[in-house]
Amino acid sequence: MAKRLILLSTLLLIACAIYIGLGAEGAWSFLLPYRATKLASMLLVGVGLSVATVLFQTITANRILTPSVMGFDALYVMVLTLLVHVLGGVGYASLPAALLFAMNVAGMTALGMLLFGLLQKGARGDIMRLVLTGLILGILLRSVTEFLQRMIDPAEFQMVQSVSFARFTQVEPSLLLLSALVTLPALALAWRMRTRLDVLALGDATATGLGENPKRGQAQALVLICILVAASTALVGPMSGGGGSFFGLIVTALAHVITPSERHRILLPSAALTGCIILVGGQTVMERLLDLTTPLTVVIELIGGILFLVLLVKRKRA
Amino acid sequence: MIRLSGVNHFIGGTQILHDISLELPKGGITALIGPNGAGKSTLLSLIARLTPLKQGEITVDTLKIGACADRDLAKVLAIMAQSTHVSARLRVRELVSFGRYPWHRGRPTAADDALIEAALARFELLEIGDRFLDEVSGGQRQRAFVAMAFAQDTDYLLLDEPLNNLDIAGARGLMRLLREMADNDGKTILIVLHDINYAAAFADRIVALKQGRIAALGTPAEVVSNSLLRDVFGTDAEISHIDGRPFVMV
Numbered sequence: 317m318a319k320r321l322i323l324l325s326t327l328l329l330i331a332c333a334i335y336i337g338l339g340a341e342g343a344w345s346f347l348l349p350y351r352a353t354k355l356a357s358m359l360l361v362g363v364g365l366s367v368a369t370v371l372f373q374t375i376t377a378n379r380i381l382t383p384s385v386m387g388f389d390a391l392y393v394m395v396l397t398l399l400v401h402v403l404g405g406v407g408y409a410s411l412p413a414a415l416l417f418a419m420n421v422a423g424m425t426a427l428g429m430l431l432f433g434l435l436q437k438g439a440r441g442d443i444m445r446l447v448l449t450g451l452i453l454g455i456l457l458r459s460v461t462e463f464l465q466r467m468i469d470p471a472e473f474q475m476v477q478s479v480s481f482a483r484f485t486q487v488e489p490s491l492l493l494l495s496a497l498v499t500l501p502a503l504a505l506a507w508r509m510r511t512r513l514d515v516l517a518l519g520d521a522t523a524t525g526l527g528e529n530p531k532r533g534q535a536q537a538l539v540l541i542c543i544l545v546a547a548s549t550a551l552v553g554p555m556s557g558g559g560g561s562f563f564g565l566i567v568t569a570l571a572h573v574i575t576p577s578e579r580h581r582i583l584l585p586s587a588a589l590t591g592c593i594i595l596v597g598g599q600t601v602m603e604r605l606l607d608l609t610t611p612l613t614v615v616i617e618l619i620g621g622i623l624f625l626v627l628l629v630k631r632k633r634a
Numbered sequence: 635m636i637r638l639s640g641v642n643h644f645i646g647g648t649q650i651l652h653d654i655s656l657e658l659p660k661g662g663i664t665a666l667i668g669p670n671g672a673g674k675s676t677l678l679s680l681i682a683r684l685t686p687l688k689q690g691e692i693t694v695d696t697l698k699i700g701a702c703a704d705r706d707l708a709k710v711l712a713i714m715a716q717s718t719h720v721s722a723r724l725r726v727r728e729l730v731s732f733g734r735y736p737w738h739r740g741r742p743t744a745a746d747d748a749l750i751e752a753a754l755a756r757f758e759l760l761e762i763g764d765r766f767l768d769e770v771s772g773g774q775r776q777r778a779f780v781a782m783a784f785a786q787d788t789d790y791l792l793l794d795e796p797l798n799n800l801d802i803a804g805a806r807g808l809m810r811l812l813r814e815m816a817d818n819d820g821k822t823i824l825i826v827l828h829d830i831n832y833a834a835a836f837a838d839r840i841v842a843l844k845q846g847r848i849a850a851l852g853t854p855a856e857v858v859s860n861s862l863l864r865d866v867f868g869t870d871a872e873i874s875h876i877d878g879r880p881f882v883m884v
């Protein structure tokens with residue numbers, strides 16, 4: 317396993333080097349900070365979303381769920397649409413980026429805590445009820461968004477559309493710093509939970525028998541998931557166009573194939589590295605080789621959708 | 635000693651357990667029997683803290699359920715739940731190794747590894763140690779869970795209907811292992827059983843529950859009688875005795 321993690325790390329380093337170096341024209345003093353900022357944001361989002369997905373799949377004991385079913389992305393797009401609707405395109409564009417970031421993180425964490433409250437309420441509150449509630453909430457938020465988008469000015473609708481997909485092209489260095497300040501401590505806490513997550517994956521009864529309170533562990537993981545997803549989404553935008561992000565799904569499915577282990581000390585770094593390779597590698601191909609301006613997420617959704625179907629059909633165990 | 639006093643339990647307004655007070659001394663196997671819906675599993679899961687205790691008091695040695703730390707209890711009491719479904723794809727050895735978790739909290743030592751290998755050998759799992767749990771037979775799977783509980787090195791072991799879905803060889807094999815653990819390792823075992831004959835053949839004590847109340851308590855010879863079958867189980871099967879142990883003629 318260690319060998320495969322080293323291999324993944326090497327691949328990621330190569331991908332980063334190509335991203336920075338390929339097609340470099342012009343002054344390095346301009347190019348390097350510009351590309352490094354984009355690269356750093358991709359790494360941050362790659363690690364954050366991959367780790368969040370692993371945590372989510374562990375506490376829900378389900379391999380085909382990702383945190384986006386909880387409606388985080390839907391909330392982001394709704395807030396965005398609402399702001400453009402109320403302030404107009406120009407008004408929205410003139411909002412300070414840090415304020416938007418703070419609003420988004422706060423909104424998404426609040427949504428997470430609302431669902432988290434549901435988990436705590438009552439002895440019978442279980443994690444699946446929470447997921448279903450999140451799913452329905454997401455649908456509600458999307459319907460509201462769609463309703464608002466129907467009433468919006470077509471030009472402004474174009475603007476909403478263009479920022480509704482994650483983009484790594486315009487990342488503010490100050491936002492990157494903010495996002496890192498939120499993401500890195502959450503990642504450290506997730507890493508500290510690695511053995512406890514292994515135990516939680518055994519199921520509620522067995523985990524209890526081993527002295528690990530499942531509810532407490534699930535709640536803590538959920539808080540980390542909210543923070544990680546909120547920080548990534550607020551930085552670059554939602555990774556999904558609507559139906560539910562397939563990015564996390566691709567990452568964890570690949571990580572399970574590359575490093576077939578259920579131990580989180582293997583799974584967490586493996587998923588994080590895989591996520592970064594997909595983002596950096598994919599962005600390099602899109603941007604440098606194909607010279608496309610299509611957001612990478614559109615391609616990820618397409619591949620992820622197919623993979624999702626394959627996983628569903630292939631799945632032997634419930 | 636496991637001591638229960640004044641334990642009541644409700645599920646959605648229905649009273650499942652009525653004022654249960656019970657003392658289970660250290661050592662030996664105690665079987666909890668009773669008809670479906672008598673509250674056997676509920677009682678066991680209250681002691682195992684799988685279901686939060688609302689009314690009454692349960693203590694295991696000096697630890698009070700609901701008040702003591704989960705970690706401390708995990709060093710004294712191991713449980714094997716009714717559903718042993720694991721969503722993670724684990725190998726037998728990996729599963730057994732989790733038994734040491736309450737002691738090392740994620741940092742296993744050489745001593746932990748030795749105990750895991752010993753548990754695998756003891757339960758004849760060495761050969762299939764590297765197979766996945768979903769690739770072994772039902773009996774081997776249950777044995778792996780018992781081996782995990784054994785590796786946990788606790789004085790008490792609670793099992794909720796471990797014989798479900800086992801054939802006769804698997805069921806007898808598992809009960810023999812439990813008997814050995816009680817006799818040779820001094821474990822105190824509390825087990826919910828469906829089949830009275832298994833309880834009569836392997837247990838030292840039987841606690842019979844009926845509609846959330848203790849209907850009978852004692853050795854198999856004392857408890858298993860025509861009146862128990864009639865009053866508690868509502869059936870009129872005959873009982874014969876072989877070597878002093880009662881058997882229900884089904």
